[in-house]
Amino acid sequence: MMPTLNDYLVLSAILFAIGTAGVFVRRNLITILLSIEIMLNAVNLSFVAFGRSLGTADGQIIVFFVMTVAAAEAAVGLAIVIGMFRHRESLNPDTFTSLKW
Amino acid sequence: MPAITPLLVAQVVIIVVVFHALLLSAAAMVWVERRLAAALQQRSGPTRVGWQGLLQPFADVIKLMFKEELRPKAADALLFGLAPIISAMCAFSAFAVVPFGGSTTFFGLLSEPMKLQVADVNVAVLVIFAIASMGVYGIVLAGWSSNSKYSLLGGLRSSAQMISYELSYGMALASVLLLGNSLSLTEVVNGQAGYWFHVIPKWFIFVQPVGFLIFMTAGVAETNRAPFDFPEAEQELVAGYHTEYSSMSFAMFFLAEYINMVTVSAVATDLFLGGWYGPFLPASLGWIWFLIKVGALLFFYVWMRWTLPRYRYDQLMAFGWKILLPVAVVNLLATAAGVLYFGV
Amino acid sequence: MTLFYLFGAVAVIASLLVIAQRNPIYSVLLLIASFGALSGLYVLLQAPFVAVTQIIVYAGAIMVLFLFVVMLLNAPHEETEHDEKIHPLRRPGPMRFGAVLAAVLLVELLWALTRAGSEGTAFPGADVISVRAIGKALFTDYAFPFEVTSLLIIVAMVGAVVLAKRDTRRGGAPAPPTP
Numbered sequence: 328m329m330p331t332l333n334d335y336l337v338l339s340a341i342l343f344a345i346g347t348a349g350v351f352v353r354r355n356l357i358t359i360l361l362s363i364e365i366m367l368n369a370v371n372l373s374f375v376a377f378g379r380s381l382g383t384a385d386g387q388i389i390v391f392f393v394m395t396v397a398a399a400e401a402a403v404g405l406a407i408v409i410g411m412f413r414h415r416e417s418l419n420p421d422t423f424t425s426l427k428w
Numbered sequence: 429m430p431a432i433t434p435l436l437v438a439q440v441v442i443i444v445v446v447f448h449a450l451l452l453s454a455a456a457m458v459w460v461e462r463r464l465a466a467a468l469q470q471r472s473g474p475t476r477v478g479w480q481g482l483l484q485p486f487a488d489v490i491k492l493m494f495k496e497e498l499r500p501k502a503a504d505a506l507l508f509g510l511a512p513i514i515s516a517m518c519a520f521s522a523f524a525v526v527p528f529g530g531s532t533t534f535f536g537l538l539s540e541p542m543k544l545q546v547a548d549v550n551v552a553v554l555v556i557f558a559i560a561s562m563g564v565y566g567i568v569l570a571g572w573s574s575n576s577k578y579s580l581l582g583g584l585r586s587s588a589q590m591i592s593y594e595l596s597y598g599m600a601l602a603s604v605l606l607l608g609n610s611l612s613l614t615e616v617v618n619g620q621a622g623y624w625f626h627v628i629p630k631w632f633i634f635v636q637p638v639g640f641l642i643f644m645t646a647g648v649a650e651t652n653r654a655p656f657d658f659p660e661a662e663q664e665l666v667a668g669y670h671t672e673y674s675s676m677s678f679a680m681f682f683l684a685e686y687i688n689m690v691t692v693s694a695v696a697t698d699l700f701l702g703g704w705y706g707p708f709l710p711a712s713l714g715w716i717w718f719l720i721k722v723g724a725l726l727f728f729y730v731w732m733r734w735t736l737p738r739y740r741y742d743q744l745m746a747f748g749w750k751i752l753l754p755v756a757v758v759n760l761l762a763t764a765a766g767v768l769y770f771g772v
Numbered sequence: 773m774t775l776f777y778l779f780g781a782v783a784v785i786a787s788l789l790v791i792a793q794r795n796p797i798y799s800v801l802l803l804i805a806s807f808g809a810l811s812g813l814y815v816l817l818q819a820p821f822v823a824v825t826q827i828i829v830y831a832g833a834i835m836v837l838f839l840f841v842v843m844l845l846n847a848p849h850e851e852t853e854h855d856e857k858i859h860p861l862r863r864p865g866p867m868r869f870g871a872v873l874a875a876v877l878l879v880e881l882l883w884a885l886t887r888a889g890s891e892g893t894a895f896p897g898a899d900v901i902s903v904r905a906i907g908k909a910l911f912t913d914y915a916f917p918f919e920v921t922s923l924l925i926i927v928a929m930v931g932a933v934v935l936a937k938r939d940t941r942r943g944g945a946p947a948p949p950t951p
Binding site for chain 3: 329330331332333334335336337338340341342343344345346347348349350351352353355357358360361362364365368371372375376378379380382383384385386387388390391392394395396397398399400401402403405406407408409410412413418
């Protein structure tokens with residue numbers, strides 16, 4: 328019995344929820360960025376699954392663009408993290424509270 | 429449970445043969461390097477152990493096996509043990525998609541011809557590239573987990589060098605793939621069969637000389653060899669990322685380095701030098717020519733190491749980004765223009 | 773099917789461990805394992821080009837970047853907060869709410885996906901979409917986004933270099949005025 332489209336979408340949903348949990352729960356900037364990458368990968372999986380079920384190459388092309396955007400976002404995000412770390416010597420987002428009321 | 433056909437047996441035999449051939453080639457490279465270095469330096473090298481010193485690599489391996497397996501107390505145990513495994517694994521797996529001979533029936537033992545390749549993937553070139561990118565992790569984890577200054581510096585420098593030269597490597601690959609018209613290495617090699625004017629073989633090196641030079645330069649930098657081996661230079665960094673390793677872990681790093689050299693030479697042979705096609709031999713015995721060509725490239729590798737001085741690290745990175753990458757991009761553009769104009 | 777379950781299990785377990793690990797280096801390595809499993813899933817979905825690109829770009833480049841940053845910031849040696857050692861659902865305020873929200877999201881998605889019918893649509897027996905077809909579509913239908921991504925990458929490169937550069941103009945803070 329081959330896996331159906333639903334199986335792939337369920338797996339994608341589980342991975343997306345895991346990424347979301349990581350963003351909400353973790354107090355370490357780098358782990359938050361990693362959880363964002365998990366979410367992006369979950370979305371990639373569902374794109375490729377849909378592309379396959381429709382039989383076109385569009386799913387894979389959108390995945391190509393998502394990967395490029397994820398690479399750019401990871402680079403800029405990590406540069407920001409480095410800048411923030413130099414300022415406060417901490418990777419905990421709770422220490423950056425100077426704009427809070 | 430699949431049926432045990434002669435084809436299945438032949439495939440298992442090929443996997444075993446390729447694995448052991450790689451191990452033997454690493455051992456042979458140890459011997460070749462030491463004898464050739466000696467010849468270039470006008471001394472004799474190992475000649476005592478076995479006839480002409482041919483058993484020297486085995487003596488080295490046995491010596492290494494008997495050494496004590498050390499681990500620094502502050503080293504991260506899991507990563508320290510994992511790093512050489514990653515290096516060696518990536519080195520071996522990259523050869524799984526490299527074809528080393530034409531289709532053959534093994535002198536009639538098989539009912540139909542079988543390719544001399546562990547796995548014929550239709551994106552073979554990209555798979556090699558992917559596994560080469562994974563090889564970076566072995567080095568960077570070795571540098572980090574050793575928890576020592578020299579290792580960390582060596583590991584970071586080495587991995588930065590590898591990922592910088594991957595770009596030029598990929599561009600040179602792309603240029604030759606425009607000529608070969610396919611991502612499958614078998615088809616690229618088959619596109620180089622035949623002769624022009626009955627004399628000059630249709631190898632892609634004659635159409636893409638610059639691409640070949642870029643590929644070999646980037647390949648040498650990728651394998652941390654010859655003029656680009658600053659991160660593991662004895663004079664600068666003790667031994668770089670493998671300072672804290674001893675015995676078989678150290679042997680695995682060395683194995684990985686030599687097998688990476690063999691893989692780069694094998695891929696260059698398939699892409700630029702016509703693979704297994706050569707005069708006087710049919711394609712089914714082409715693996716002999718393949719071995720000769722790979723041997724020639726490995727000879728150049730060793731020759732370069734013992735002739736050229738070492739690049740300093742900033743010179744190395746400047747060369748990779750400011751000279752090699754623009755040349756590779758221009759080469760790709762020129763190749764694309766040529767293919768468009770002349771047609772393939 | 774067993775391959776699907778195998779790769780899926782590796783991806784899910786590795787992702788769970790990514791968000792549960794305290795040491796960021798282990799998180800990065802586990803995420804690489806998860807990406808490897810996803811790459812296997814792409815091969816099962818008859819998308820070999822995406823599978824190999826995933827390894828080259830994600831596991832081979834982006835994760836190396838993460839690893840470099842983690843090593844540069846020496847992140848594993850940060851002191852762990854007391855909060856991090858408690859189970860997520862028992863942590864104070866925002867974290868507990870966040871964990872519950874993520875669980876709610878999962879339940880909602882699973883409900884939406886399994887509601888339409890007990891068995892999903894099987895895949896058509898299409899051929900592997902060749903790299904040639906992808907390239908063709910990329911340069912004809914999607915040519916504009918393709919060129920725009922090149923601009924995006926240049927902007928990201930310049931931005932990352934500018935943001936991470938050390939400020940060398942800093943001359944030190946002036947001494948406080950004596951009373």
